Amino acid sequence: MSQLRDSVRSAEDLALRMPLSPELRETLERLEGTGLLPLRATPYWLSRAGSGPGDPILAQCLPSPREFEPDPRAVPDPLGEARHRAAPSLVRQYRSRALLRASGECAVHCRHCFRRTLLPSERGFLSREDQAAAAAWLAERPEIREILVSGGDPLVASDDRIGNLLSALRAARPEALLRICTRCPSTLPMRFTPGLVEILRSFRPLRVVAHFNHPRELSPQAEEALGTLVDAGIPVLSQTVLLAGINDDPDVLESLFSGLVRRGVQPYYLFQGDLAAGTAHLRCPLSRGLEIYSELRTRLSGLELPRYAVDAPGGGGKVFLPEDIVGREGDRYILRTPSGGRASYPA
Ligand code: SF4
Known part of the structure; x- marks a missing residue:
């Protein structure tokens, strides 16, 4: 797809589309070779941008020098996915659901991404062998009713790859709900060709969970x-991350x-930001979020x-806000986790 082929990935690419401030050029050059999340944006995404440093489209994809600052509140694996890894590429945190990380590729690299440290090293789509292994693992666990197909963004892959993966999952689990987690409706809407929509439609029951901020x-x-998805009988839901300076405003979120x-x-x-390193400047304080x-x-x-929620730092599970806040100690809120445990999050 030309939007992916023509993605903006470097200071030089970006300079062809917009004037670069010396600070932005220096930040982009500093980013290269660090192993941190590189720049990536589709021409379409950039076409939605206005101008100025506070633009909500640019602020989501252009790196800030603040990403390099130490963040004492950050945790290395904010959702504890390593702790809940059940099989290669599969994460199981809850009895009835499992998450399959199908790809490390995305159309746009979001600066707030909590998987930002993993994505640079996980480029490819799940191999046929790993798909078969995941399907076999799922086939043995009928108590898992929902399979989240995530990434990266699984819909950045080709129709063939997506079709093969969904076919393997459906063969293993004929009645499971497939939940496709994707940012393509906002970053690459032209990806929803009749061919892709027909593939998704044919593997129902299936939900598309989009990401709009x-x-x-x-x-x-x-x-x-x-509209194409909805007309095909595919329910679409959306998740949003609360982001400082981008959407931390009731007027913006109401709209x-x-x-x-x-x-x-x-x-x-509506997610409170995870404690991923390099994202502190985009994290809205929880007290303001409430x-x-x-x-x-x-x-x-x-x-x-939507429900306001945060993933308890370190893998405690999804916590609903404000109802799962049970107290405050100093500069942290104390949260009740789904298993009845306790976790804390900065105020
Ligand atoms: S599309 Fe999702 S996985 Fe990819 S960078 Fe954005 S938030 Fe992270």
Whole structure:
């Protein structure tokens, strides 16, 4: 696909599309060779950008020098995926669900990504052997009712690869719900060709869980992609990450969530940022997030309001906000985890 082939990956690529400040050029050059998440953006994504340093589209994909600053609150594996690894490429944190990391590739590298340290080393799509191994593992565990196909972004792969993977999963688990986690509706909406939509449709029951962070992402192309999925009988949900300086504003989130519902998408989660290294400058304080969510509850209908949640640092599981906050100690909130344990998150 030309959007992927023509992706912007370097200071030189970017300079062909926009003027670079000396600071941005220096940051991009410093990033190269560090092993940190490199620059990547589709021309389409950049076409949605306005101008200025605070632009919500650019701020999500352009690195900041603050990524290099030490972050004492960061944890190396924010969701504890290594701890919950059940088989190669499979993570099982809950009895009824398993997550399959099918690819390390994405159309746009989001600077807030909690897998940002893993992606640079995980480029390829899952091999046929690893697909078969994952399918065999899932076949032996009928209590797993939902299979999350994630990445990276699994829909950046070719139709053939996606079809082969879903076919293997469906053969192993004829009744399991397949949950496709993808940012393509906002970063690469032209990916939803009739061929891909037919593949997804043919493996129902299946949900597409998209990722939208700002109403600017709801372009006519994104609207068309979402409409194609909905018209094919594929329910679409959306998750959003609360991001400082990008969407930490009730007006912005009200516009985003009501806009998604108008386009047939169910807002599912509003996530408090994970404690991934290099993302502190994008993390909205939880105390501010609670204020924003409280305001959203007065403005949005039940259909428009996603659940506010955070993954307990280190792999404690999903915690709902504010209901799972059980106290505060100093500058940290104490959280009740799904297993009844305790975790903490900076205030
Ligand atoms: S698309 Fe998802 S996995 Fe890829 S960089 Fe963005 S947040 Fe991370």
